[in-house]
Amino acid sequence: MLQDIACGEASCNTDGVYGNDFGAPDDPAGQSLLDQVEAAERELRSAAERRLAGDDHLQGYFEAIIEADQKVEPRDWMPDDYRRSLVRQIAQHAHSEIIGMQPEGNWITRAPSLKRKAILLAKVQDEAGHGLYLYAAAETLGVSRDELVELLLSGRQKYSSIFNYPTLTWADVGAIGWLVDGAAIVNQVPLCRCSYGPYARAMIRICKEESFHQRQGFEILHTLAHGTPAQREMAQDAVNRWWYPSLAMFGPPDSDSTHSERSMAWKIKRFSNDELRQRFVDMCVQQASVLTLSLPDPDLRWNAEREHYDFTQPDFDELMQVVKGNGPCNRQRIEHRRRAHSEGAWVREAAAAYAAKRAVREPAGV
Amino acid sequence: MTDFEYVLGLGDDALVAAQRLAQWAARAPEMEEDIALANIALDQLGTARLLLTYAGELEGADRTEDDLAYLRDDRDFHNCLLVELPEQDFAVTMAKLLFLSAYQKPLYDRLADSGDERLSAIAAKARKESAYHLDHASLWTVRLGDGTDESHRRMQDAVDRLWPYTHELFEGEHADLRAQWLATVEAVLADATLTRPADGGWTPGGGRQGLHTEHLSYLLAEMQVVHRAHPGARW
Numbered sequence A: 001m002l003q004d005i006a007c008g009e010a011s012c013n014t015d016g017v018y019g020n021d022f023g024a025p026d027d028p029a030g031q032s033l034l035d036q037v038e039a040a041e042r043e044l045r046s047a048a049e050r051r052l053a054g055d056d057h058l059q060g061y062f063e064a065i066i067e068a069d070q071k072v073e074p075r076d077w078m079p080d081d082y083r084r085s086l087v088r089q090i091a092q093h094a095h096s097e098i099i100g101m102q103p104e105g106n107w108i109t110r111a112p113s114l115k116r117k118a119i120l121l122a123k124v125q126d127e128a129g130h131g132l133y134l135y136a137a138a139e140t141l142g143v144s145r146d147e148l149v150e151l152l153l154s155g156r157q158k159y160s161s162i163f164n165y166p167t168l169t170w171a172d173v174g175a176i177g178w179l180v181d182g183a184a185i186v187n188q189v190p191l192c193r194c195s196y197g198p199y200a201r202a203m204i205r206i207c208k209e210e211s212f213h214q215r216q217g218f219e220i221l222h223t224l225a226h227g228t229p230a231q232r233e234m235a236q237d238a239v240n241r242w243w244y245p246s247l248a249m250f251g252p253p254d255s256d257s258t259h260s261e262r263s264m265a266w267k268i269k270r271f272s273n274d275e276l277r278q279r280f281v282d283m284c285v286q287q288a289s290v291l292t293l294s295l296p297d298p299d300l301r302w303n304a305e306r307e308h309y310d311f312t313q314p315d316f317d318e319l320m321q322v323v324k325g326n327g328p329c330n331r332q333r334i335e336h337r338r339r340a341h342s343e344g345a346w347v348r349e350a351a352a353a354y355a356a357k358r359a360v361r362e363p364a365g366v
Numbered sequence B: 001m002t003d004f005e006y007v008l009g010l011g012d013d014a015l016v017a018a019q020r021l022a023q024w025a026a027r028a029p030e031m032e033e034d035i036a037l038a039n040i041a042l043d044q045l046g047t048a049r050l051l052l053t054y055a056g057e058l059e060g061a062d063r064t065e066d067d068l069a070y071l072r073d074d075r076d077f078h079n080c081l082l083v084e085l086p087e088q089d090f091a092v093t094m095a096k097l098l099f100l101s102a103y104q105k106p107l108y109d110r111l112a113d114s115g116d117e118r119l120s121a122i123a124a125k126a127r128k129e130s131a132y133h134l135d136h137a138s139l140w141t142v143r144l145g146d147g148t149d150e151s152h153r154r155m156q157d158a159v160d161r162l163w164p165y166t167h168e169l170f171e172g173e174h175a176d177l178r179a180q181w182l183a184t185v186e187a188v189l190a191d192a193t194l195t196r197p198a199d200g201g202w203t204p205g206g207g208r209q210g211l212h213t214e215h216l217s218y219l220l221a222e223m224q225v226v227h228r229a230h231p232g233a234r235w
Helices: A033-049 A058-067 A080-099 A101-105 A114-139 A145-153 A171-193 A197-225 A229-248 A260-265 A273-291 A316-326 A330-343 A345-361 B004-022 B031-059 B065-070 B090-112 B117-145 B149-170 B177-191 B215-229
Strands: A301-303 A308-310
Touching: A033 A171, A033 A197, A080 A101, A080 A114, A080 A145, A080 A197, A080 A260, A080 A330, A101 A114, A101 A171, A101 A330, A114 A145, A114 A197, A114 B004, A114 B031, A114 B065, A145 A330, A171 A197, A171 A229, A171 A273, A197 A229, A197 A273, A229 A273, A229 A316, A273 A308, A316 A330, A330 A345, A345 B117, A345 B149, B004 B031, B004 B065, B004 B090, B004 B215, B031 B065, B031 B117, B065 B215, B090 B117, B090 B149, B090 B177, B117 B149, B117 B177, B149 B177
Parallel strands: none
Antiparallel strands: A301 A308
16 A cells, blocks of 8 residues: 555645645635634534435445535545545645745744744744644554655655745745745645545644744735845745745646546545636735735736736746756755654654563553 | 843843754654654743843843844853753753753742742743653653663763753852752652762853853854844844
8 A cells, every 4th residue: 555655756746735725716805714714614513413324335325425525534434546545645745744844944043033933933843733633644544654754754755845945044934934834725725625534624723723824924024025125125035936836836737637636526625726826826916915025927917807817827847847856955855854763763762662661560550 | 139140141041942942843853852842942932032021121221032132142141051052962952951941940939939020920930831841851861761772871971961061050049959959850860770970070160151162152143143134123
């Protein structure tokens, strides 16, 4: 099974792991992202209360659950492909949280005020927490966290390519919060309605925290954009560098996306890459104007007919290069993770040895 | 009236400890420990902010927590040397945390009952956090000391190397706290099958007077670089 869930060459990062949804793009003043998360939480409760008429046939029962918008739970029968697909998606999401600690963690020790330092430290800590919930959600599907970590370290499973870009200035911390976390929320809000119960529940919790992170990023950029000329320039430079990689977080165009259709049928995924990318652009244009920063796209303009903004697509060849391992920081990020893992091995071994000694000294029940 | 430099020293201990702990972000031996170390760093940072803000008020020169953290040089920092020492491995981090929290806990207990209302409120909050830090460091010291041969060797080595720096904690008016500190630390070391180092010999100090190790200036250079590159900016 591990062979199957390991990623094929450049096919990953296409199933909207760290990047896929948001709602009501035409009504920015209407339902907020958090309202949607809460609606998903209510639905989850009512789905659990409804009872589905029994169906002896397993496949039929599974399909009925999906059809009725109920949740598949760990002990339910599910098709192997559904299980594999979920393991891969949840694991990639977990890996993204863990690797994603690095680019922002890079600025904790240099944060320019104590308040910002505290907020950033708490944010990076939240990411470790998200990684843990997600590995736990994946474990309900019959894999262990250790196996998944091994797939990450050996490069057989991927993480979101966005984290292979460097954080060059303090403003990058703001840009990651605003754009990268913003794109992640747009991708993740629909996952709160995902058909697999443990993943949906993990996403509800994670989305609430992510929306707080996005606000913090926005606030960092807002302060910089309204600060000294050098601060303003730093903020604009960061937005210029992070804009297209953020758009690429939604994955390849729908015409090239490999896993989308089946994931949609299973209600793992609910909107296409291009739909979500459009929602993100529509959301950002308005926010950029509040920031008084510009988005680096000369062709960005309102299309009254479509009722959406027209925009320049990200460079998908660049995305494929980064997915293949040729981004600016791929090697650095994975080496860092491997080093932390290998340098911590003696500590984990000691903890295991100590626990074993204690088990002998104090047999269970004592 | 509480002394500005005294409160500043307490705040600097917490700030420098937080800065060292924060260096572990995304590199801890296990994911749960990444969360725990960040938690402890956040506690120390939170206490540092309260103490530095109060120190600034005591001084009466309109210096904020950020002025004090970012615009002083190493000769004006009053932290003990223990907190500024580099952390070569996880055993050093846990030994430092054990020694520091076994000192901060009874100190904050005492300050919580002091006549200074502000300081006593800060200490009352911080002592609960110190109790958790002490618990966390004690558990790890025991696991590492009584774990494998390698972890035992590393933990003993960290305890031996850091022990001389603990004398500085009890310079001045709280010298009597050392008896309580020793009782706490000796019990943990015994549980961990570690040898308690002998006293006497080298007792480095000077931190409270602004005479530090060579390490502090590098720590501050990193911490202050962005803030100082943009004089007068708001963040």
